[in-house]
Amino acid sequence: NLDKLQPELKDWIESKRGIWSPQVYNMAMGWIKEGLKPRCITRDIKWGVKVPLKGYEDKVFYVWFDAPIGYISSTKEWAKKIGKPEEWKKFWKEECKIYHFIGKDNIPFHTIFWPAMLLANGEYLLPYRVAGLQYLNYEGDKISKSKGWGIFCENLPKTNLSSDVWRFYLTLLIPETNDTEWRWSEFQERVNKELVANLGNFIYRTLSFIKKNFNGEIPKAKLSDKDREVLSLGKKYAEEIKKLIFDIKLKEGLKKLLELSDKGNKYFQEQEPWKNKEKASTTVYVCANLCYDIAIMLSVFLPKSAEKICKQLGTKIGNFEDIGKEKIKTGQKIGKIKPLFPKLDDKRIEELKKITSKVTKYEELFRKEIDFKEFQKYRITIGKILAIDGNKIKIKIGEEIKEAEIKEKIDSSAIGKKIAVLLEEPIKILLAKRGNKVSLITIDKDIKTGVRVR
Incomplete structure (x- = not known):
C-alpha cells in the first residue's frame, strides 16, 4: 500500500534536495505529485521467486519487490563467509552511507518502491545517494545483442587485455x-x-x-x-x-x-x-x-x-x-x-573489435566446467516421481513432497522412477540432453529418497 507511505516518502525525498542529482530528485517527486497507488508485488509467470505462502504456490514475486532485498541478504552472506556474521549490520543498521548505482529507467524502484519497503519495515538504513545514470551507446547507435552491435563482456577475457x-x-x-x-x-x-x-x-x-x-x-x-x-x-x-x-x-x-x-x-x-x-x-x-x-x-x-x-x-x-x-x-x-x-x-584494435562483438548464445553463456571439489558443493539427492502434470512434476524427497518445473516433455511412464535432483529453490531435475533427445538420470538400485549423491 504505497499510498499509505506517501507522506513519509515525500519527507524523505525532499530531504535529498541538493544531495541527489536534479534528474533523480525530479523523477522521484514526479511520482509523489502524481499520487502513489497500491502496487501488486506478485506476477503470474512461470519463472521467478515463488511466493512461500499456502494458496499462492502458482505466483512469483515481482522482481523489483524481491531483488532489492538481495542487497541486504548478500551483505549477510558476505559477513558469514568472512567469519564475522554480525558485520553486515555496520552497513544496514549503523552509521553508513548507502549508494545505489543504476540506469535511469530504474530510478523509481530505488527512490520510491525500495525505500517504501525499508520505511515500512523500520529496521534498516535508507539510501543516501541514488546515482541514476544515463545510457551508454556504441558507435552511433544503441547496443543490441540481437543485431550483434556492441561489446559483449563475456568475450573480454578472450582479448588478453587487462580489465583495467x-x-x-x-x-x-x-x-x-x-x-x-x-x-x-x-x-x-x-x-x-x-x-x-x-x-x-x-x-x-x-x-x-x-x-x-x-x-x-x-x-x-x-x-x-x-x-x-x-x-x-x-x-x-x-x-x-x-x-x-x-x-x-x-x-x-x-x-x-x-x-x-x-x-x-x-x-x-x-x-x-x-x-x-x-x-x-x-x-x-x-x-x-x-x-x-x-x-x-x-x-x-x-x-x-x-x-x-x-x-x-x-x-x-x-x-x-x-x-x-x-x-x-x-x-x-x-x-x-x-x-x-x-x-x-x-591491428590490435581490429582484433579487439572482432573478439568482443561476437554474440554468445544463451546456452554457451551459462555452460561452464567445474572441478570435482566445486561439484561436491552442489546438494544432489535422490527423489521419486509421484505425478506428472504437463511441465509440473511432483517428487518425493525423504518425507517431503516437492514440485519441479521443466521445459522438456517427460512421458508418464517416468512416474515411480527414482531420479537425481538438485536441491535448490525451486528444485531442479537433472537431465541428460543431446540435440532434441532428453533423458532423466535414473537410479538403478533401490535406494531411499533423500539420500545425497556423492
Missing part, C-alpha cells in the same frame, strides 16, 4: 548526466595518450631509472622547497579525488589523477636527472613516493594496475591515510620493472 584498460575508458565514459558513446578510435587514442604515455610512462621512467642508475635501490634525498611542494601534491590531490568519488563524479576523479601523473612527468623532465646524479637521487626519491601515492588513488579505478605499481616499488599497497607520508624509504629495493599498459595499434 577497459575500466579506464569506461570510467571516462560513465554517463553521469548525459548519454555517452563508445568509440573505438577514442578508446585507442585515450589509452595510448593518457594511460600509456602519461600515467604508465611516469611510473616506468621513474622505476627504470632507479633500476639502471641506483642498482634498484631508493637513494637518499636532499629535499628543496620545490621537491617538498611536489611531494605534497599527493595529499592535496587525494582530498580532491576523495571528494569527487563521494559526489559520484568518478570520471572527474580519474581525470584529476591523470593530471597528477602529468605533473609528475613534468617534474621529472624539468629536473633532468640524467645530467646530475646527485640531483637525480632527490628527483627519483620524490617521484617514487609520488608513484606510491598515485597507486593508492589509482586502486579506486584500476585496482590491478595499482597492485602492480606497488609490487614494482617493492611494497604493499596502503590506504588514503598513507598518502603524502613518504612511505617509500631510502634503501628500499624495488622489484622487477615492466611497462604497465600496452600501446594499442590499429
Whole structure:
C-alpha cells in the first residue's frame, strides 16, 4: 500500500534536495505529485521467486519487490563467509552511507518502491545517494545483442587485455548526466595518450631509472622547497579525488589523477636527472613516493594496475591515510620493472573489435566446467516421481513432497522412477540432453529418497 507511505516518502525525498542529482530528485517527486497507488508485488509467470505462502504456490514475486532485498541478504552472506556474521549490520543498521548505482529507467524502484519497503519495515538504513545514470551507446547507435552491435563482456577475457584498460575508458565514459558513446578510435587514442604515455610512462621512467642508475635501490634525498611542494601534491590531490568519488563524479576523479601523473612527468623532465646524479637521487626519491601515492588513488579505478605499481616499488599497497607520508624509504629495493599498459595499434584494435562483438548464445553463456571439489558443493539427492502434470512434476524427497518445473516433455511412464535432483529453490531435475533427445538420470538400485549423491 504505497499510498499509505506517501507522506513519509515525500519527507524523505525532499530531504535529498541538493544531495541527489536534479534528474533523480525530479523523477522521484514526479511520482509523489502524481499520487502513489497500491502496487501488486506478485506476477503470474512461470519463472521467478515463488511466493512461500499456502494458496499462492502458482505466483512469483515481482522482481523489483524481491531483488532489492538481495542487497541486504548478500551483505549477510558476505559477513558469514568472512567469519564475522554480525558485520553486515555496520552497513544496514549503523552509521553508513548507502549508494545505489543504476540506469535511469530504474530510478523509481530505488527512490520510491525500495525505500517504501525499508520505511515500512523500520529496521534498516535508507539510501543516501541514488546515482541514476544515463545510457551508454556504441558507435552511433544503441547496443543490441540481437543485431550483434556492441561489446559483449563475456568475450573480454578472450582479448588478453587487462580489465583495467577497459575500466579506464569506461570510467571516462560513465554517463553521469548525459548519454555517452563508445568509440573505438577514442578508446585507442585515450589509452595510448593518457594511460600509456602519461600515467604508465611516469611510473616506468621513474622505476627504470632507479633500476639502471641506483642498482634498484631508493637513494637518499636532499629535499628543496620545490621537491617538498611536489611531494605534497599527493595529499592535496587525494582530498580532491576523495571528494569527487563521494559526489559520484568518478570520471572527474580519474581525470584529476591523470593530471597528477602529468605533473609528475613534468617534474621529472624539468629536473633532468640524467645530467646530475646527485640531483637525480632527490628527483627519483620524490617521484617514487609520488608513484606510491598515485597507486593508492589509482586502486579506486584500476585496482590491478595499482597492485602492480606497488609490487614494482617493492611494497604493499596502503590506504588514503598513507598518502603524502613518504612511505617509500631510502634503501628500499624495488622489484622487477615492466611497462604497465600496452600501446594499442590499429591491428590490435581490429582484433579487439572482432573478439568482443561476437554474440554468445544463451546456452554457451551459462555452460561452464567445474572441478570435482566445486561439484561436491552442489546438494544432489535422490527423489521419486509421484505425478506428472504437463511441465509440473511432483517428487518425493525423504518425507517431503516437492514440485519441479521443466521445459522438456517427460512421458508418464517416468512416474515411480527414482531420479537425481538438485536441491535448490525451486528444485531442479537433472537431465541428460543431446540435440532434441532428453533423458532423466535414473537410479538403478533401490535406494531411499533423500539420500545425497556423492
